[in-house]
Amino acid sequence: MQKRIFNIEANDPVARDTFRIVLRTDGDVSVRSGQFVDIALPGFYLRRPISVSDRLPDGVVLYYKVVGEGTRAMAAMRPGAQLELLLPLGSGFHPERCREAALLVGGGLGAAPLYLLAKELLAAGKAATAVLGFNRADEICLTEEFRALGVPVLIATLDGSVGTKGFVTDAIAAAQPTFDRFYSCGPLPMMKAVCAALDAPGEVSLEERMGCGAGFCYGCSVQTRGGARRVCADGPVFDKEEVLW
Ligand SMILES: Cc1cc2nc3c(=O)[nH]c(=O)nc-3n(C[C@H](O)[C@H](O)[C@H](O)COP(=O)(O)OP(=O)(O)OC[C@H]3O[C@@H](n4cnc5c(N)ncnc54)[C@H](O)[C@@H]3O)c2cc1C
Numbered sequence: 361m362q363k364r365i366f367n368i369e370a371n372d373p374v375a376r377d378t379f380r381i382v383l384r385t386d387g388d389v390s391v392r393s394g395q396f397v398d399i400a401l402p403g404f405y406l407r408r409p410i411s412v413s414d415r416l417p418d419g420v421v422l423y424y425k426v427v428g429e430g431t432r433a434m435a436a437m438r439p440g441a442q443l444e445l446l447l448p449l450g451s452g453f454h455p456e457r458c459r460e461a462a463l464l465v466g467g468g469l470g471a472a473p474l475y476l477l478a479k480e481l482l483a484a485g486k487a488a489t490a491v492l493g494f495n496r497a498d499e500i501c502l503t504e505e506f507r508a509l510g511v512p513v514l515i516a517t518l519d520g521s522v523g524t525k526g527f528v529t530d531a532i533a534a535a536q537p538t539f540d541r542f543y544s545c546g547p548l549p550m551m552k553a554v555c556a557a558l559d560a561p562g563e564v565s566l567e568e569r570m571g572c573g574a575g576f577c578y579g580c581s582v583q584t585r586g587g588a589r590r591v592c593a594d595g596p597v598f599d600k601e602e603v604l605w
């Protein structure tokens with residue numbers, strides 16, 4: 361884990377209340393899909409954890425939703441400004457555990473870390489299909505980025521404005537994609553439903569409010585079948601069997 365200064369190269373709105381930020385630093389950046397960065401924002405005591413959506417040779421790409429004061433302050437930052445990041449944090453997804461074909465199931469900005477996972481799977485010669493769920497059309501993002509990789513994308517919207525009307529599980533039931541392992545990131549009820557519906561091994565990325573973000577304070581502990589685990593250090597990615605819903 362390192363503390364490093366990054367320059368903001370771009371910080372643009374891409375969907376309703378949603379921003380894509382490109383951050384570059386001096387030297388190589390080493391980070392895997394499912395890992396996150398913890399961002400120090402000027403004037404805020406606690407860092408804000410954000411998943412890595414893409415890795416650049418000298419940087420990272422993140423997607424974030426404006427939900428409170430910290431993310432609002434981040435959205436106001438302009439290219440050329442600097443941010444201090446702790447990275448890489450947490451365990452990543454395990455693309456090597458997929459035999460041939462993966463199903464990537466994202467809810468909202470849960471799509472973001474699945475994008476880097478898709479790149480890792482494709483680089484290892486495996487296939488991937490993405491199923492992405494959103495509340496409404498103006499929240500949709502990242503779908504064209506997945507398609508540009510050659511990854512088929514199924515969309516579900518709660519209001520039915522795009523794709524299947526309903527949940528990601530409805531889109532999966534309708535399309536019946538072939539896969540031997542699934543990976544999911546998004547709201548807890550969505551991941552619970554996905555784990556219940558899919559008869560295959562899978563991994564989920566959990567979210568908790570964080571203190572230190574680095575394994576010291578136990579503020580992000582969740583109960584799992586293996587006992588109390590820290591989302592920041594033991595996770596955020598867990599096997600589906602480990603999670604006590
Ligand atoms: C491992 C991890 C990865 C994450 N990746 C992303 C990402 O890729 N993109 C993204 O937009 N967000 C992500 N988040 C959530 C993000 O950290 C919070 O939205 C952010 O810290 C909120 O900061 P704020 O100051 O704007 O809001 P605050 O003022 O701190 O909170 C505003 C609202 O958001 C809720 N909230 C804040 N933090 C969390 C959290 N960690 N989990 C659930 N609810 C929270 C609060 O309960 C409150 O209702 C991730 C969180 C974790 C733990």
Ligand code: FES
Nearest residue numbers: 571573577578592
């Ligand atoms: S946030 Fe401190 S241990 Fe996870």
